Amino acid sequence: MEPVLNYINGSFVPARSGRTLDNINPATGEHITSIPRSDIHDVNDAVAAANAARAKWASTSIEERATWLQQIAKALESKAETVASLESMDTGKPIGLARRVDAARSVSNFRFFSDHSTELEDQTFVSNNAVNHVQRSPVGCVGLITPWNLPLYLLSWKVAPALLMGNTIVAKPSELTPLTANLLAEVFDELGLPPGVFNLVHGLGPEVGQPMVEHSEVQAVSFTGGTATGKVVAATAAPMFKKLSLELGGKNATIVLEDAPLHSIVDDLVRASFTNAGQVCLCGSRILVHESIKTEFTEAFVRGVEALNVGPPHLEETDMGSLISLDHLSKVESYIRLGVEEGGTVLTGGLRSNAPVDGTPANGAFLRPTVIDGLSTNARCATEEIFGPVVTLHTFSSDDEAIAMANSTEYGLAGSIWTADVERGKRMAEQVESGIVWINTWLNRDLRTPFGGMKQSGVGREGGDWSLNFFSELTNICVQQP
């Protein structure tokens, strides 16, 4: 594959330093291509290009920009199979998942925000002696920093509203997954998006992301990634009073009540636990089960987990591919070891050496989905984010106890409640300290709704109007009436 390059001011260019990083296929360990190992000089070029393009892009009408988004959605849709195969190769996720989730949602993100723009109302507030008109204008040049688990899904989630609101962009994808960000730049290039409106800089977080956040001419930063990195980004941006949106980690609770229709939801619970090998910040990584159904639940759930087809990502029948890297696999295995040290029992899966994945390359980052039982809810495995195919099981005896357990970690991103009594589920959901709570479903997404977490899961919300407000500045113009 041709080397991946930066996309700055409408041109594909290498890093000024000429340095590169290897891009590896995590399912095979094979070298895919190289990416620029950019640094502050490349970031400065990108920010300069974005700022040079600001005035012209901001002068376009929102209708024109909405039309651009429709064209981008159409182009991505025509390349959906390419997006899916690049994403699968870059992340190790199954081709079916990449097609169904990553490629499809990237198209939806552009199409949704284009359609949503028609619902944007100019806000006017009339009082007895004054008329207030709220003017919406672009923030300016925005920095978008994204992680490796849902590369184009999360990048397009930010690019679409940022462009719609008239901003120019400097984007930095994860160094582990550059391919679909590169494809997006190619789409913009082919469509003739004006140079400098979208700029893409590849490289390492501290060498590219950090200078982006520090740059005085980047007026806002939307970051999705780990909580630890989120703290670094926030500490850098805060004293500069940049607008900041942080989508961070999670340790989400899946609460199964005793009246849940167990056998009809077990596949949903397996999906909520192990989609993308658990590398989705919305995955349920702690399963809280009412004590009266613990045995029945555990048997059904473990059976469902063991039925997952773990294998090469390019096969249509694969349910779960590899993790993002051998490094990450080692991190996840260290948590499995810790879980056992903390008194847990591995019911299925476990260390790769104990449960190898047949038919996969030895240096592919494959790990069977793992269920650990018997840990207390304050064990490190039950409170720290593992971000891999590992869930812990816990029992509760009352709704209040389940809510207390769900709220007992420092995270607050998402959760789900499974019950035959929706009103009971809603009463519980109102007490769960998370940005999103699903009842009898998971990853059911209406893009108009606010998305994001509280506590250590982040600051701010994106989605629908929340994205439009984040990516715009508001001025209230008050006119005294005669």
Ligand code: TXE
């Ligand atoms: O995160 P990182 P990763 C979390 C997930 C896990 C972690 C894995 O829970 O803990 O992220 O993703 C760039 N200044 N989520 O390893 O390291 C880095 O290059 C500026 C939750 O990618 O945080 C990458 O592009 N940028 C999330 C991006 O930050 C820096 C969904 C994220 O990297 C930087 C996905 C710095 N100093 C993962 N250092 C959610 N809530 O949706 C690194 N980066």
